[in-house]
Amino acid sequence: xxxxxxxxxxxxxxxxxxxxxxxxxxxxxxxxxxxxxxxxxxxxxxxxxxxxxxxxxxxxxxxxxxxxxxxxxxxxxxxxxxxxxxxxxxxxxxxxxxxxxxxxxxxxxxxxxxxxxxxxxxxxxxxxxxxxxxxxxx
Amino acid sequence: xxxxxxxxxxxxxxxxxxxxxxxxxxxxxxxxxxxxxxxxxxxxxxxxxxxxxxxxxxxxxxxxxxxxxxxxxxxxxxxxxxxxxxxxxxxxxxxxxxxxxxxxxxxxxxxxxxxxxxxxxxxxxxxxxxxxxxxxxxxxxxxxxxxxxxxxxxxxxxxxxxxxxxxxxxxxxxxxxxxxxxxxxxxxxxxxxxxxxxxxxxxxxxxxxxxxxxxxxxxxxxxxxxxxxxxxxxxxxxxxxxxxxxxxxxxxxxxxxxxxxxxxxxxxxxxxxxxxxxxxxxxxxxxxxxxxxxxxxxxxxxxxxxxxxxxxxxxxxxxxxxxxxxxxxxxxxxxxxxxxxxxxxxxxxxxxxxxxxxxxxxxxxxxxxxxxxxx
Numbered sequence: 001x002x003x004x005x006x007x008x009x010x011x012x013x014x015x016x017x018x019x020x021x022x023x024x025x026x027x028x029x030x031x032x033x034x035x036x037x038x039x040x041x042x043x044x045x046x047x048x049x050x051x052x053x054x055x056x057x058x059x060x061x062x063x064x065x066x067x068x069x070x071x072x073x074x075x076x077x078x079x080x081x082x083x084x085x086x087x088x089x090x091x092x093x094x095x096x097x098x099x100x101x102x103x104x105x106x107x108x109x110x111x112x113x114x115x116x117x118x119x120x121x122x123x124x125x126x127x128x129x130x131x132x133x134x135x136x137x138x
Numbered sequence: 139x140x141x142x143x144x145x146x147x148x149x150x151x152x153x154x155x156x157x158x159x160x161x162x163x164x165x166x167x168x169x170x171x172x173x174x175x176x177x178x179x180x181x182x183x184x185x186x187x188x189x190x191x192x193x194x195x196x197x198x199x200x201x202x203x204x205x206x207x208x209x210x211x212x213x214x215x216x217x218x219x220x221x222x223x224x225x226x227x228x229x230x231x232x233x234x235x236x237x238x239x240x241x242x243x244x245x246x247x248x249x250x251x252x253x254x255x256x257x258x259x260x261x262x263x264x265x266x267x268x269x270x271x272x273x274x275x276x277x278x279x280x281x282x283x284x285x286x287x288x289x290x291x292x293x294x295x296x297x298x299x300x301x302x303x304x305x306x307x308x309x310x311x312x313x314x315x316x317x318x319x320x321x322x323x324x325x326x327x328x329x330x331x332x333x334x335x336x337x338x339x340x341x342x343x344x345x346x347x348x349x350x351x352x353x354x355x356x357x358x359x360x361x362x363x364x365x366x367x368x369x370x371x372x373x374x375x376x377x378x379x380x381x382x383x384x385x386x387x388x389x390x391x392x393x394x395x396x397x398x399x400x401x402x403x404x405x406x407x408x409x410x411x412x413x414x415x416x417x418x419x420x421x422x423x424x425x426x427x428x429x430x431x432x433x434x435x436x437x438x439x440x441x442x443x444x445x446x447x448x449x450x451x452x453x454x455x456x457x458x459x460x461x462x463x464x465x466x467x468x469x470x471x472x473x474x475x476x477x478x479x480x481x482x483x484x485x486x487x488x489x490x491x492x493x494x495x496x497x498x499x500x501x502x503x504x505x506x507x508x509x510x511x512x513x
Contacts, residue, residue: 002269003267006266006267006269007263007266007267010266010271011272012262012266012272013263015259015262015272015508015511016259016260016262016263018507019259019262019504019507019508020255020256020259022361022362022503022507023252023500024252025361026252026357026358026361026362026499026500026503027248027249027251027252027499027503028248028249028252029357029361030245030248030353030358030499031245031246031249032245033353033357034241034248034346034350034353035245037242037346037350037353038242038340038342038343038346041343041345041346041349
């Protein structure tokens, strides 16, 4: 078999069309990809200046300290009295224990509120400090 | 004693000689002449030419001397060709010696390499029309990729009986790039087009060059997995080169490995052209179609460059399209020579390397596609 008849019988037109399409697609995709490589690398190299890659400041993530209610303020005063009996760097479980035996209302919840409002802060050595300025500002 | 002499004489080449062996020895001598005297692809034509001399020494069948006898030394060396082992090793070396910077600097020129592959598929149709079966037609068409290792690789998979003529045709036309391409380039371009100057390419960073072989390999092989042996080795070789820390391996790939494989491939392909096997009407058809394929590939690249200029603000010199055939770096050199004939201060070589290299990738993808479609 020869000529167009042979091409048609062997599916030649379709094979050629598919073949050239795949070659073109491959090289077009490659061309598009490599045309972006340097831009991607540029972004990567300048990642410190791009907000997407910037590490968020943990300070800004923390909720803004909320003002205390009258009752919370009252319990903060009670906790302050207890803390005054302890060292400047005190143990939180010890404070909680003292609060419980002293009959302070809802000691866990109130202590948690003082921690959130940063009136009581960790000293990063396993103990805590009472921030008098923060307490007075409330 | 007389009988002994007679027996010996009957085993000599003079007695066993066939006119076809003489023709092929003359062709081999022409190859050696072209390689040494004319400097046409000497690294390929000299081993192939000498291989033709080796393959056409008439030998007594059964001595284990002919390349087609199972127990001969040449047959064992030819194993690398018939099983498609040598072409990926050559691609490893090519990858380790090629700088892809120009391609990375101007990726749009990659399309010219894709356009030039049209020659492969048009010739495939031509071969079918001339009565070749589809696998043979695909192997003949790949000659238009102008890439000897790719042509050998695909033929070893689809039509092993045609390796000799196809390899010789592919390498002959690659060697004749400086003769075949310029007339087509001048015919299809105007003087004004040939004078177009290309903008200076941007600098390409080291990181880009390291990333390219990985991206190219993953993308192309996911699309055409059958191109894996060729593209895998090409990209791996290039990664060795660009990574710097593997410089020793890159040096081995681009020197000793590629040189050894080129010698073995050239000599055995040449030796496979035994007159009685090689000189057939099929071989004549293959040479005719191979030339056609090469011309169509060159023309496709040129015409596509002109087509792209219809849309581009900064015009490209259409001569670059001729470098889309993957005869690296010869067709890029031809572009430079033809361009400089019009304007000696116009340097197109580095720009032409981009379509030239993309032609290598394109022809490897085309080979993979044809292999998977025919299997």
